[in-house]
Amino acid sequence: MGRKLLLEKAHVEGIRTYEVYRREGGYRSVEKALKTMTPDQITDEVKKSGLRGRGGAGFPTGMKWSFIAKPEGVPRHLVCNADESEPGTFKDRYLMEFLPHLLIEGLIVSSFALGSNVTYIYIRGEYAWIVDILEQAIAEAKQNGWLGNNILGTGFNCEIYVHRGAGAYICGEETALLESLEGKRGNPRIKPPFPAVKGAWDRPTVVNNVETLAAVVPIINIGAEEYAKIGIGKSTGTKLISACGNINKPGVYEIDMTISVEDFIYSDEYCGGIPNGKKLKACIPGGSSVPILPANLLLKTVKGETRIMNYESLSDGGFAKGSMMGSGGFIVLDEDQCVVRNTLTLARFYRHESCGQCSPCREGTGWMEKILKNIEYGKGKSSDIDLLWDIQRKIEGNTICPLGDAAAWPVAAAIRHFRDEFEWHVANPLESQKRNFGLAHYADPLESVTA
Amino acid sequence: MAEEKKLFKVTIDNITIEVEPGTSILNAARKIGGDVAPPAMCYYTKLKGSGGKCRTCLVEVAAGSTADPRPMPKLVASCRTNVMDGMIVKNITSEKVIDARNGVVEFLLINHPLDCPICDQAGECSLQDLSYEHGKEATRYEFKRRTFEKHDMGPFIQLHMTRCILCYRCVFAADQLTDKREHGILDRGDHSEIATYIQKSLDHDFIGNIIDVCPVGALTDRTFRFKNRVWFLKPEDAHRDCPKCNGKVTLWYRGDEVFRVTARKDQWGEVQDWICNECRFEKKKTADWVIEGPTKISRHSVISANHYVGMEVPKETLPDVMGGRKPKLLMNIHSVSEVNRPGIDLSKIEGPAHSTDFVEAKNGS
Ligand SMILES: Cc1cc2nc3c(=O)[nH]c(=O)nc-3n(C[C@H](O)[C@H](O)[C@H](O)COP(=O)(O)O)c2cc1C
Ligand code: SF4
Ligand code: SF4
Ligand code: FES
Numbered sequence: 059m060g061r062k063l064l065l066e067k068a069h070v071e072g073i074r075t076y077e078v079y080r081r082e083g084g085y086r087s088v089e090k091a092l093k094t095m096t097p098d099q100i101t102d103e104v105k106k107s108g109l110r111g112r113g114g115a116g117f118p119t120g121m122k123w124s125f126i127a128k129p130e131g132v133p134r135h136l137v138c139n140a141d142e143s144e145p146g147t148f149k150d151r152y153l154m155e156f157l158p159h160l161l162i163e164g165l166i167v168s169s170f171a172l173g174s175n176v177t178y179i180y181i182r183g184e185y186a187w188i189v190d191i192l193e194q195a196i197a198e199a200k201q202n203g204w205l206g207n208n209i210l211g212t213g214f215n216c217e218i219y220v221h222r223g224a225g226a227y228i229c230g231e232e233t234a235l236l237e238s239l240e241g242k243r244g245n246p247r248i249k250p251p252f253p254a255v256k257g258a259w260d261r262p263t264v265v266n267n268v269e270t271l272a273a274v275v276p277i278i279n280i281g282a283e284e285y286a287k288i289g290i291g292k293s294t295g296t297k298l299i300s301a302c303g304n305i306n307k308p309g310v311y312e313i314d315m316t317i318s319v320e321d322f323i324y325s326d327e328y329c330g331g332i333p334n335g336k337k338l339k340a341c342i343p344g345g346s347s348v349p350i351l352p353a354n355l356l357l358k359t360v361k362g363e364t365r366i367m368n369y370e371s372l373s374d375g376g377f378a379k380g381s382m383m384g385s386g387g388f389i390v391l392d393e394d395q396c397v398v399r400n401t402l403t404l405a406r407f408y409r410h411e412s413c414g415q416c417s418p419c420r421e422g423t424g425w426m427e428k429i430l431k432n433i434e435y436g437k438g439k440s441s442d443i444d445l446l447w448d449i450q451r452k453i454e455g456n457t458i459c460p461l462g463d464a465a466a467w468p469v470a471a472a473i474r475h476f477r478d479e480f481e482w483h484v485a486n487p488l489e490s491q492k493r494n495f496g497l498a499h500y501a502d503p504l505e506s507v508t509a
Numbered sequence: 510m511a512e513e514k515k516l517f518k519v520t521i522d523n524i525t526i527e528v529e530p531g532t533s534i535l536n537a538a539r540k541i542g543g544d545v546a547p548p549a550m551c552y553y554t555k556l557k558g559s560g561g562k563c564r565t566c567l568v569e570v571a572a573g574s575t576a577d578p579r580p581m582p583k584l585v586a587s588c589r590t591n592v593m594d595g596m597i598v599k600n601i602t603s604e605k606v607i608d609a610r611n612g613v614v615e616f617l618l619i620n621h622p623l624d625c626p627i628c629d630q631a632g633e634c635s636l637q638d639l640s641y642e643h644g645k646e647a648t649r650y651e652f653k654r655r656t657f658e659k660h661d662m663g664p665f666i667q668l669h670m671t672r673c674i675l676c677y678r679c680v681f682a683a684d685q686l687t688d689k690r691e692h693g694i695l696d697r698g699d700h701s702e703i704a705t706y707i708q709k710s711l712d713h714d715f716i717g718n719i720i721d722v723c724p725v726g727a728l729t730d731r732t733f734r735f736k737n738r739v740w741f742l743k744p745e746d747a748h749r750d751c752p753k754c755n756g757k758v759t760l761w762y763r764g765d766e767v768f769r770v771t772a773r774k775d776q777w778g779e780v781q782d783w784i785c786n787e788c789r790f791e792k793k794k795t796a797d798w799v800i801e802g803p804t805k806i807s808r809h810s811v812i813s814a815n816h817y818v819g820m821e822v823p824k825e826t827l828p829d830v831m832g833g834r835k836p837k838l839l840m841n842i843h844s845v846s847e848v849n850r851p852g853i854d855l856s857k858i859e860g861p862a863h864s865t866d867f868v869e870a871k872n873g874s
Contacts, residue, residue: 226697243694248561248589412698414675415562421616424699428652445649452612455583456564 060314061288063276063296064269068156074191076198079159085204087278091167092212095278100171104274106282108294113139113230113267114345114385115460116369119274125254126172127262135263136174137239138165138271140181140188141223141230145346145407146387149298150268152310154181154188157272158195162218164271166204167278169216172264176217180235183223192220227411231459232265234413245413246459267385269298289315293368297386303341304392306330315368319343320357322367323390336392339497340476343372344384346404347464349471350397351381352500360504377467378474393497397479401472402430408465419462422453426469433480436487443480447473476500517594521545521568522602522830534587534598535566539777543826546777547600548610548639550617550724551676552588554779559681560588563674564613565639569606572597584609602830607643614643619650620699621725622671630726632739632811635778636674657702662692663710665717665731665790670702673727679703679719686783687713703727714753717789721772721780732790733769740811742768744804749797753785759804760795767793776807776821 072078079085091100105120126134138161142150154161161179169177181189196218199205207215221239223229229238233247236258257263273295277285286294293315302308305323307330313322323338324331332338338353359365359374366372369383391400409423426449432438450466450473457463473480478498483490516527521538522545528537536554538546547568552560560566566588570581575595584606587598600606618640625631657670675694680703683692691711695704705711711719720728742761749756761769770789772780792798805821806812828834 228697248586409698414694414696414698414701415677416564417562417613417616417674418564420675420699420701421619425616425619425650425652452609452616456567456609456612458561 060312060317061296062312063280063285063288064153064160064272064298065157065310065312068152074156074158074195076159076195076202079157080202084159085163085199087275088163088166088170088204089210091278092170092210092214097171097173100167100274100278103282104171104277107277107285108282108289108292109270109273109277109285110292110294110369111267112269112273112297112386114144114347116383119266119270122254122266123168123172123264125252126264127255128173129262133175133261134173135258135261136165136169136172136177136271137232137235137258137263137265138177138179138268139230139232139235139265140179140185140268141227141235142185142268142385143182143227143230143411144385144387145404146302146342146389147300147345147385148302149300149310149386151185151188152300153268153272153298154185155191158188158191159199160272160275161192161268162195162199162204164274165218166199166209166216168264168266168271168274169218170214174264175215176219178239178258179218179220180229180239181220181222182230183225186222189220189222196220226413227407228413228459228461231461234459235265236263245415246461248458269386290366290368291370293370293383297367297383299367299386299388301329301388301390303388303390304332304336304395305390306333313367315366317367318357319365319367319372322388329388329390332390332392336394337497337501338390339393339395339500340391340397340400342381342387342389342391342468343367344382345387346389346407347460347467348382348384349377349380349467350391350400350475351471352475354501354504355379355475356381358504362504377471381471394494396434396494397472397476398430398434398483401469402427402434404468405430405465408461412461412465413459416456416458416462418453419457419465422449422462423465425449426465430469433483434490436483436491438480438484438487440481440484442484443473443477515594517592517596519592519594519596519598521598522600522826523832524826524829528592530591530594532592534568534570534585534590534592534596535560537592538568538587538598538600541826542824544601545826545830547587548635548642549588549777550635550639550674551678553678553681553722554777555783556678556681556685556722559676559678561586563617563676565610565617567606567609567613569599569603570596571599571603611643611645614639615645615649617674618644619648620655621674622654622656624672628672628726629729629734629739630672630723633778634726635724655699661710661731662705663712663716665786666711666720667729667731667734668703669727669729670704671727672725673703674725675701675703676724678722678724679728682719682722683711683713683716686715686718714785714787715783717786718772718780718783721774724778730769730790732793737763737768742812744806744812746773746801746804747798748801749788749792749799751785751788754788755782756784756788757782758784758788758798760798760800765795767795769793773804 067073067082101123109119110116226244228234229244231246234244238244253263288295296312296314300310311328322328340350340352341356342350360379372383374380405427409427412419412423414420429442429446450469453462454466479495482495517530519537524541547566549566550563567584568587572578574593659669661667692705694701720730742763744759747760758770759773760767772784808822
């Protein structure tokens, strides 16, 4: 059984309250960090731990922190990204709902490291009840001297405010988030300048995911070296995975990034296999934006190695033969699922969530959705598949923010791996309305898949 | 004397120039001029924060700088990327750029109504020019185009949102020229629209300038709507003593009648000085103005079609881009073709020409 660093205490009765959380050893990392370490030492510790951002891109957190500009007399900010709106991803919600104090604890240590006296949690608006939970936790932390002025007599002041989003996925993109936090329309900014230089109100700002900031707590408690021992290679520590789709036990799991994808899906400790004896067809391993993989490429890499649930292994093979860890939203599709329909659902999402600033994303996402709708509903032409490919190709890399890429990749991967399913839809417009293409050869051993 | 400022050397499409640090790639390319300057649908020099959105100005950076000559991994928006010393940029010499730009133009057109025949902007529309250069003759888009209701934003300006390309220029202009914000973008993605708050009218003294910054016919002058086609009009530069603005305008004449007044634009289509509503909408008599003379108009513009004074011949950059080689595309058909015989004057042949006429010519008649 994998080691748990974040969710270990999630089911202790009353852990949401300050008393129980503290009794279980909560806020030790704040004592250790503020009393015995300097901000730079904390940043170094986070660097050494190998912690990578859990929001999707996997950027090394310690390095990000060390980039923050420190001009004289200008306040700096830490902003916690709790916008979690990527389809398939619901790990931050779980963490905040069950262990609000763990996040607050991580925020205090991180704020100290970055010199942020005013720290924000930007939370997706639909998580309305969690706002109450967090505000309660903040109030309790403040009553007990962990927030406010002169924390633990160190002279460090810190306040945390929760800011609710208004229902836009794009506000999870860090610069759109900052615009929205400033009270403006949530359009991503054109970079450079990067937030580390000009972030919220043009002040140096670090934006990190909820899970990233919570992970700072065990890093300080057990030390970077101990933390880095868990996992393999550049995938250190533990990772929260939100698993959903056709599995027996959907939910949020903490894994130590050494487990194979196959074990994760089939073992009783995690997803518990696929219901009703169905077979695995495909999987989107890291949230809706990452490439979908057919079963045969999911369980083994092209080199024939067992695929492991970590950053390197999931992306082994690049985009052509691999996928990404992304935000840890693990979506499983069984043999009864239609990849065309799934792709249409995602395309609709991205069309709806595009901010509309740049032409390729604004116009291209809508176009792709319309074509996919035709194919799905038996009105497609065979030229539509190539057209889709061309549209996604012209969006990718040509937009202001990565939402354009995130809209293009699922379409590209679906066509790349499931082209015959698209072609079957086009060739069999009537039959495709009555039945699914099914498993076809997508789970066959790799050798038999024609490249 | 102050010490000479260090200039950055930048090479764009094989042409090297020196520019001040802080210059964008787009502006450096505009210095070279001609075809080397990327098209810009959203950037506007005078509007702070503009640019980066339309993606028509994407270029390839083949080398970042002398210090770090690595290429940039993606195409960059030239309007929002500054040059570095030793940077090498490819615009029209990059297939990736041409491909991406064709894509962007297609994206901009799929939901455009293509109603040029009834659009006041026709003839001076940046989207028309862009499609002429990069568009395809047929569309691959087979769906219903997005439409919106037209509305009047006060007595002078009409918004025809269906034609809008969401360049945000009017939003920046209104924000930066007026003291309170009354217009912006509602909603998001392909359903976003330019709007005033619940269709309020815009009535600031300088709001008329949003008509001039609009690259397409989405914002039009209600006092000029459907009155005339721009290519039938003759532009004259004129000025007056205006207490609100500097009064430097272009008057658009047909015969003796002034059909409209606009700000003066430079060769990139950008307003040189903002003008007030009074100059723009209320001074439509020659007597109101001191006439300076015909406005300079690019020879490529349809506006030059009916008057040959003040015409500017655009700069020719192709030979430089090609390092002195003659572009193949522009070959002289007479010297290559066996069919065409420059020695034969078709108009002098009696009746329809026959192949025999040419044979005779060949035989040295
Ligand atoms: C369209 C879009 C949506 C995003 N949504 C989220 C989100 O909901 N939560 C999140 O933590 N990061 C999200 N990100 C990533 C953030 O931009 C940013 O990289 C992240 O918050 C950095 O935190 P980390 O370094 O701790 O991962 C999103 C990015 C994009 C492009
Ligand atoms: S890529 Fe899409 S979401 Fe991102 S800025 Fe452009 S239009 Fe907005
Ligand atoms: S109305 Fe014109 S200026 Fe305003 S965003 Fe649309 S195209 Fe641009
Ligand atoms: S002009 Fe540069 S992106 Fe529009």
